[in-house]
Amino acid sequence: MKKSYEQLRSHRWFGANDMRSFGHRSRTKQMGYALEDFQGKPVIAIVNTWSDLATCHSHFRTRAEEVKRGVWQAGGFPVELPAMSVSETYMKPSPMLYRNFLAMETEELLRSQPIDGVVLMGGCDKTTPGLLMGAISMNLPSIYFPAGPMLRGNWNGKVLGSGSDVWKYWAEKKAGNISDCEWSEMEDGIARSPGHCMTMGTASTMTAIAETLGLSLPGASSIPAVDANHSRMATQCGRRVVEMVWEDLKPSDILTVESFENAITADMAIGGSTNAIIHLVALAGRAGINLDLKKFDDISQHTPMIANLRPSGEYLMEDFYYAGGLRALLSKIKDLLKLDTKTVSGETLGESLATARVTNDEVIRPPGNPVSLSGGTAVLYGNLAPDGAVIKPTAAEPRLLQHKGPAVVFADYNDLSARIDDENLMVDENSVLVLQNAGPLGGPGMPEWGMLPIPSKLLRRGIRDMVRISDARMSGTAYGACVLHVSPESFIGGPLALVRDGDLIELDVPARKLELHVSENELADRRANWKPSPPHYARGFGALYAAHVTQAHKGCDFDLLQAGPATAEPEIH
Ligand code: FES
Numbered sequence: 001m002k003k004s005y006e007q008l009r010s011h012r013w014f015g016a017n018d019m020r021s022f023g024h025r026s027r028t029k030q031m032g033y034a035l036e037d038f039q040g041k042p043v044i045a046i047v048n049t050w051s052d053l054a055t056c057h058s059h060f061r062t063r064a065e066e067v068k069r070g071v072w073q074a075g076g077f078p079v080e081l082p083a084m085s086v087s088e089t090y091m092k093p094s095p096m097l098y099r100n101f102l103a104m105e106t107e108e109l110l111r112s113q114p115i116d117g118v119v120l121m122g123g124c125d126k127t128t129p130g131l132l133m134g135a136i137s138m139n140l141p142s143i144y145f146p147a148g149p150m151l152r153g154n155w156n157g158k159v160l161g162s163g164s165d166v167w168k169y170w171a172e173k174k175a176g177n178i179s180d181c182e183w184s185e186m187e188d189g190i191a192r193s194p195g196h197c198m199t200m201g202t203a204s205t206m207t208a209i210a211e212t213l214g215l216s217l218p219g220a221s222s223i224p225a226v227d228a229n230h231s232r233m234a235t236q237c238g239r240r241v242v243e244m245v246w247e248d249l250k251p252s253d254i255l256t257v258e259s260f261e262n263a264i265t266a267d268m269a270i271g272g273s274t275n276a277i278i279h280l281v282a283l284a285g286r287a288g289i290n291l292d293l294k295k296f297d298d299i300s301q302h303t304p305m306i307a308n309l310r311p312s313g314e315y316l317m318e319d320f321y322y323a324g325g326l327r328a329l330l331s332k333i334k335d336l337l338k339l340d341t342k343t344v345s346g347e348t349l350g351e352s353l354a355t356a357r358v359t360n361d362e363v364i365r366p367p368g369n370p371v372s373l374s375g376g377t378a379v380l381y382g383n384l385a386p387d388g389a390v391i392k393p394t395a396a397e398p399r400l401l402q403h404k405g406p407a408v409v410f411a412d413y414n415d416l417s418a419r420i421d422d423e424n425l426m427v428d429e430n431s432v433l434v435l436q437n438a439g440p441l442g443g444p445g446m447p448e449w450g451m452l453p454i455p456s457k458l459l460r461r462g463i464r465d466m467v468r469i470s471d472a473r474m475s476g477t478a479y480g481a482c483v484l485h486v487s488p489e490s491f492i493g494g495p496l497a498l499v500r501d502g503d504l505i506e507l508d509v510p511a512r513k514l515e516l517h518v519s520e521n522e523l524a525d526r527r528a529n530w531k532p533s534p535p536h537y538a539r540g541f542g543a544l545y546a547a548h549v550t551q552a553h554k555g556c557d558f559d560l561l562q563a564g565p566a567t568a569e570p571e572i573h
Helices: 019-030 060-073 095-112 127-138 164-174 180-189 202-213 228-247 257-269 275-286 293-301 317-322 325-332 413-419 520-529 540-548
Strands: 043-048 077-082 117-122 142-146 153-155 158-160 378-382 385-391 402-410 432-435 467-470 504-508 513-517
Touching: 043 060, 043 095, 043 228, 060 077, 060 117, 060 228, 095 127, 095 540, 117 127, 117 228, 127 142, 127 202, 127 275, 142 202, 142 228, 153 180, 164 180, 202 257, 202 275, 202 325, 257 275, 257 293, 257 325, 275 293, 293 378, 293 385, 317 325, 402 413, 432 504, 467 504
Parallel strands: 043 077, 043 117, 117 142, 378 513, 402 432, 432 467
Antiparallel strands: 153 158, 378 385, 402 504, 504 513
16 A cells, blocks of 8 residues: 555654754755655655775766656655765775675664665675665665676777686786786776676675565666666666655565575576675675575575676676676576565566576576586585685686695785795695685684785796685685685684694585594694784774674674664654
8 A cells, every 4th residue: 555645754854843844844945945846755865885986886976866867757855875985996904894884874874864765876895785784774665776887898809807807817927927018908908987897796796686685676787887778777766766665665575585595596596706695694684584504505506507707607797788687597597586576676576587588598508508507605614614614616626626735824914915925935736725814803804815816936837726715705706716704713713713834624615524634632722822813993993893793604794783673763853
């Protein structure tokens, strides 16, 4: 049943007959609006993560205007609210430190102001989960509008993919196979339009997940940022969110265990970023749903990876869009999805896939001819990761998926940087590189350091992959036999902190095993002698983060933000 005007949340600000409402109305008129522009209309927030340092969102000021156009058309009143951009490009030590900051900001922006519905504008890695976590907790009618991928990179007639080709060609440069001049030419060609990274990195993974969850309009996540269809999608989001306010269609009406299972299935079929696991656990937590890491592994084992996209495959997001995009991909694995889950469009997921079709079988493979028979992520357990660790087997050299080798341990990132290219480092291709103190608290912020560089002396010998283990994350555009998210992390005394040079480590991906072959007695001795490092922050957001962040297998959300009773609405006066 359609909501009445008096039931709008914003009515409490604009509709009452009291002194405060006089202030709210007169100050809205101060901006040049007449009463009929806003009174009685749903107030739609456009939460915009644009900034001059959010390179993936450089088109967002124009897109925000296009969203507004749709809101006006549908009889709403649009208001643009800037939010922290959390850009992957520049933030140190890691934008992951600030994902929860954006989530808090989004939730409180909406709660404290006269907002009835929201269009969330993000795309660069952490912005998707950050915006959605806040919106789920606030639970107003919400549409996620993804930034869209940038165009393919180009260098000397070769197609370049964000991140993936940076790692690849940097290794070649270190091996002496690429000149400074060629490296500089690549710099000109790898990011040549607005939009987020165009490999199947974290950004493309998370926007695909948002769409599969039902939180974006069907088809939205695959449109390249500079395609005119992207502008039209912006306007469509503006129109639709106004209808959603009247229908009172909220995230809690859309998000279910089944919609999260669909999202995990999509993640596996696209060969999504390992980061998606952390973000999905956090998103589900906000919806009051507990996602165990084992569920990811179960779904992975019976989901074929059919998106032939880098870093696990060959193509890029622009090709994916021309091949039919996410809807086409989902239509190929319908039998693995719960098709009656709801979407913001008002249709079910199944209805939204009805007209989808694949136009290029090489980019979106048939399930009978997948890129990989199982999904893109495996979850490992063992005495080195009692609460789990993850690996992306499809992006690793297959010979390393069952490997036993001696550890070469780096105490932290600075130690790694200082010694990895030392010609005297005792390391060979069978070694297992271990990085400690790179987790949620140790990094801090669990930076994307998990693709430890291959030592230069091994690069020169043609080695391009080795087993690497850390409590860090890895860029979704990265690749290699990298075991990530080891939990609990070393900074709080997890078993990773106890590894010493020369210890034998066994990785067995088919058996889902990660074992440190050191006797229990020896480990007990090391544990007794282990000393915690001092905290990184004495004050500010860093101290708040350190006091409340959860471990990787819990999604790294703040304990105080995970599902609980709804926060009360602000008082009227
Ligand atoms: Fe923004 Fe990669 S830097 S998505």
